[in-house]
Amino acid sequence: MSSLIGNHIQKFDTLDSTNNYIAKYCESEKMAEGTVILALEQTEGKGRFFKKWHSDTGQNLTFSFLLRPKNLKASTPLILTKWVCSAICLYLENTGFKPVIKLPNDIFLNGKKVCGILIENKLQNDLITRSIVGVGLNLNQVVFDSDFQHEATSLFKEDGSKRDIDQELNLLLSYLSYCFSRSLSDLEFTEFTFLKFLGRSCYRLTGDEREKINILSVQNEGVVTYQNEIEEIKSCALDDLKLQL
Structure with missing residues (x-):
């Protein structure tokens, strides 16, 4: 896997889904590993079990990135989930928050969901040969759909600070890259960090x-x-x- 997530960043005003975009073009365009696709609006943003992810246009971080794992067994898919969750939690912690991971792929602040992660894998024999990691992080959104109004939050709702999407993207990508690089030399790092933030x-x-x-x-x-x-x-x-x- 790439040691740096975000070597290549493509930004769009509107996409149906950033995960779908990578899945459609990653092979035909020979997309580099670590490529990030960011959309200010996703018309068909999705979560686990095909649940729809709603995000107000231009208010949040909604992006995906491409991984091409080497020798990652299909029987151990949670390795990727643990790494991504750990990186996002470290980013949030160092921004002044106290994040909690809700299994398998959600991150909460003060009892409300602030971030969702969707990882879609392509398998060959018993190995994961391609992973598309989708991240939806609520930055500045204030009002959510009525079904989620009492279940969702954003960084702005928590501390009253508006955030720049590009700046927060670059900062979060640096944590993703750091956590991946660290995990290569310290096999216990990701496990320790994941358990630290896990809502046990x-x-x-x-x-x-x-x-x-x-x-x-x-x-x-x-x-x-x-x-x-x-x-x-x-x-x-x-x-x-x-x-x-």
Whole structure:
């Protein structure tokens, strides 16, 4: 993978989806690894499980970047998620916030979602050969759709400071590059950073029931080990977990 995310940056006023743009053109245009596609507006921004990501035009950071992993097993996809989440949390922490990661790919501030991450992988045999990492970070948005008004926040809503999109993009890309470079020489760095910000104390939702749990570990293969209120230790697949902070 590239040691520097953002060597090439392309900016657009409007795209349907920055992830879709990379998927469509990365091969035909021989797009370089680390290329960043930024859109001020995404008409079909998407999240996990095809959920729509809504963002006011020109108010937030909505971008994607291309990775071409080497020897990354398809059975360990959470390695990328941990790295990206860790980098964004370090960026937020050093900006004065206290971010919390909500498994598998959301970042919260004060109990509300401020950032979502979508990673789409291309597989060949048992390896991940291409990854498109999409990031949606709420910078300056004040009003959200009624369905999300009480669940979402932005950096502006948290501290009252307007931020320049280009400046924040460059700063965040520097953290992504730093965390990747650091992880190459220190295999435990990403794991330690991820667990530092992980919202371990949370609720597992099953139908109408809510069970308080404490997450003990998250394996790169997607297995989560947790302890419940009666101190039983259990494990399950991340995809089978529905969590609430």
